[in-house]
Amino acid sequence: MKILLVDDHAVVRQGYASLLKALLPEVQVDEAGSGEDALQLVPVLAPHLVVLDIGLPGISGLETCRRLRQRLPQLPVLFFSMHDELSLVRQALDAGASGYITKSSSPDVLIEAVRRTLSGHMYIEQTLATQLASQKYTQDAMDPRLQSMTPREMEVFVMLSRGLPTRQIAEKLCISNKTVSNYMTLLKHKLQVRSHVELVHLAIDTGVLRIGEAS
Numbered sequence: 001m002k003i004l005l006v007d008d009h010a011v012v013r014q015g016y017a018s019l020l021k022a023l024l025p026e027v028q029v030d031e032a033g034s035g036e037d038a039l040q041l042v043p044v045l046a047p048h049l050v051v052l053d054i055g056l057p058g059i060s061g062l063e064t065c066r067r068l069r070q071r072l073p074q075l076p077v078l079f080f081s082m083h084d085e086l087s088l089v090r091q092a093l094d095a096g097a098s099g100y101i102t103k104s105s106s107p108d109v110l111i112e113a114v115r116r117t118l119s120g121h122m123y124i125e126q127t128l129a130t131q132l133a134s135q136k137y138t139q140d141a142m143d144p145r146l147q148s149m150t151p152r153e154m155e156v157f158v159m160l161s162r163g164l165p166t167r168q169i170a171e172k173l174c175i176s177n178k179t180v181s182n183y184m185t186l187l188k189h190k191l192q193v194r195s196h197v198e199l200v201h202l203a204i205d206t207g208v209l210r211i212g213e214a215s
Contacts, residue, residue: 057174
């Protein structure tokens with residue numbers, strides 16, 4: 001069995017690759033640092049599973065998943081992300097993901113998720129699965145304004161609602177400060193809010209942000 005691990009932070013990626021190799025010695029683990037690299041490597045390496053970070057620079061993790069699933073419908077994709085917002089989990093599932101866990105999960109959860117998705121099953125971290133079920137977080141229930149957002153707009157929306165400064169958002173997404181400012185203007189228009197405070201309130205009201213997470 002072969003796994004392609006996709007994460008733009010080399011130290012993090014190599015650490016989790018080493019963990020997977022240690023706990024799953026029968027599995028070959030290859031690495032990619034971006035969505036673009038993953039799209040190029042998948043046809044060459046022919047992995048049985050792609051473990052994918054959602055917050056990639058360039059082509060986002062969501063878009064990478066969508067393209068992989070279009071090309072290889074049978075290839076399972078497991079998201080392994082620092083984000084636990086239900087809106088992103090839902091977008092990941094809509095993009096065709098077979099699973100979603102957070103990087104705060106224990107190694108046991110990661111291994112269980114890998115084994116389950118490799119065997120053709122869906123796996124969502126228990127806490128997230130419970131929240132999805134209890135809130136009935138379906139596409140029909142999502143605020144219409146969020147439904148129209150692109151994956152990149154959603155990433156910027158989440159970071160803005162958490163209070164991240166423009167410079168930090170730009171660095172994480174490998175885009176310019178001006179591009180982030182353009183996204184801010186676009187989001188205010190698309191989400192029909194006039195200020196950052198209203199944007200945060202919308203994030204809380206729609207479940208994108210939980211009270212206490214905003215700075």
